[in-house]
Amino acid sequence: MSKGRVVIIEDEPHIVLSLEFLLRREGYETASAADGEEGLALVRQLHPDVVLLDIMMPKRNGYQVCQAIKSDPDLAAIPVIMLSAKGQEVEILKGLELGASAYVAKPFGNAEVLETIRAALEPRA
């Protein structure tokens, strides 16, 4: 039985590979997109339980995708977890202001990612 559906929006293929490997092993269903526009389309199509969202991406950056998700009444309830290579407070704050539920700074460990996803899904359980 699936623990939930996760959409990974990330342009670095090795990170997508590692997250998909980890999450599938932990019982999540995953789908991924390599840029912001494709990712937003995927979220609209799949209505996942949680979105893992990188910030620095081609076409639409993570902030714009987050803003689009949160301004769409159909999608606004989906928790968004931001992934960033910068890890600075100004970015974290901006992500949270735009509606992200949590923030994971790269480089991250598997336990950190899993715990953040679990916490994001908890209120929905």
Add this chain to the structure above:
Amino acid sequence: MRPWNLERKLVLAVLALFLVPTVVAGAILAALYRRGAFEDPAALVLAFVVGFVGMMAYLGLMAHGLGRALVSRLQEIQRGTELMATVHPDHRLRVHRGDEVDALAEEINRMADRVREARGGLETQVEQATRALSEERAKLSAILAELDEGVVVATLDGLVTLANPVAQELLGAPTGGLLARSLFDFVDREKVAHFLDRLRAGQSAAERFSLQPASGAVLHAGMTPFLGADGRITGFILALRDVSRPAHREDERRRLLTETLEALRGPLSSVRSLSESLLGDPSFAPGNGSRPLLEAIHAEAVRLSGLVASVGVPSLMGLAHAPWHFEQITVSDLIVVSLRRLAPDGMDRDAVRVEAPTPEPRLRAEVSALSAAFAHLLGHLLAMRTPAGGVWVRSSRRRGQVMQVEAGADGQSTLARLEELLDASVKVGPAGRLSVREIVRRHAGEAWAVADADRLAFRFTLPVEETRESSSTGDGLPPSGARFVGAGTVSGFGGGEAGPDWRRGFYDFSFFDQMERSLLPADRARALDELTFVVLDTETTGLHPEAGDRVLSMAGVRVRDGVLRRSEVFDALINPGRPIPAGSIRFHGITDAMVAEAPSIDVVLPAFLRFAEGAVLVGHEVWFDLRCLEPDVARLGLPSLTATRPVLDSLLLSQAVHASASDHDLDAVAARLGVRIQARHSALGDALATAEVFVRLLELLRKRHIRTLGQALDAARAVRTHRMPRS
């Protein structure tokens, strides 16, 4: 003893007054008596009435003539004495017939001679003192020339009065140097004004900040005030040091560090996560020969992650982008600087409400760039808000060293439109243009837009500078007193009746009214003695700008501290882009060949506006000049000549001072005030003459207790209201 003194004249006049009519009446009565006319009582009454009326008329006329002759001579002496005592020491009273009144005039003339002699002695002393001062100045210049630092001495309105060669080089000043130029031709006015305000408010004894002139150099500036005799700040000294090279080296180093750290984080995540996943995979269970190798890879990935995190996260401030150099400023002060940048036309800058925590933390900001970004956004918010809606800037301290700032307004817009505004480029001081987003990014901050149903906003996260002083700041700064702020627009001219014939028809009093409406009370209250004036004159191809006539030449000369500054002049020939009519060449002597190589008005007008920045414009029938210039001002998108500064007309001031004089054209006023005009009908010649006239008028105004700009404008308005018929 004078043969015909006034007393004798008066006695004789009175005797004559009575004697002549008595003799005439007696003769008439005798003649009538001889003819028996008095036998008829009616004829007697008639003769008496006619005689009485005739006598009264005669006495009235004679008394009026006598009084007028005496009073007019006294008025002439009063006017002449005032001129001698004020603006025209060489003027002398005319002596006519040698009576007591003339004796008075002679005595006044003698007194004027003695005053002139005394003044001559005084002038010699002043000359000696000036020479001594010049020597001191030369010594100081020699010392300054030896310094490695650039040094600039400037007045409160930015006029450079002393600068060494290093400063000239650092600021990229052209040949001719910095002297008598505005410092703000080279560096960001609002930034300098902000730190000057801090000095004037007594918030510090000296200020340190950075400047980026158009040359692209990065300068560290130290600003200290200098005080006048009354203890008030009258100017400032800037010490400038070039830090471009170290700044650029540091920039490169930081950029590399930032990019390397960011680039490392992704691959590290992959290695760490993948190795962790493999370690949990049954095929790599303990006992597998490869597991120790995988464990080593994972351990190194974890160690590297720790290193990257420890370098990257605390370096928030370090990652703010050089070569900018950052100053500390509160959000409140930043908004004051930003609002100053907004064009006053139609902008209700007072509508912006600033809410800040107390005590207010200081941002780490490059003031020129960040205030330009906020000015851009606030200008749009003011324009986009609903009619009754407000505009606000709210700041709050958030987690860690981060300040969140929201600039918003009641109104509606789309997110895309607001994002466009964040991507729009704004002018960052004299050094170039950058998008708002890039400016914020260089501050190690983030910017984004929010559009709700009834409000729109820009939000920023910006780093806070942690200093010991940060808790003691937070008061908004008083607005700068060094320049005029006004609002409103000015339109064209109409007809009028004052002034020389050739300019007649160009007065429109609504121009005055609109200009005065745009003035703030604080500007009206400013003392004439404290103001800087630029006296303007133009030569044109003709008298009808609306029919295509263009400006051929324009000149300006500064009057500061009540003194005409002959070395501070602006003088330019302009290629009008059309043939010059022969009729006008006869007038000003400027031919097509003379302007063939001259720059266009597009080049000259902005340069003139920089020259005249912060000054009150003055001219003789100045509205004609402004009317000729306004179309080009509008075409070039420059601020209206009269919207941001007051304008005084020396013709109207002359009328206010010498109401009884009949002629107020420039030649007549100059002659009356003892000003010799050189190069009449050249822009510079006329501007210099008008400036000399204006300086003398200022003194006469002072004698009439007209001491502030508002009083001078009122006096001019009284003239145009009561003495000049409206067309």
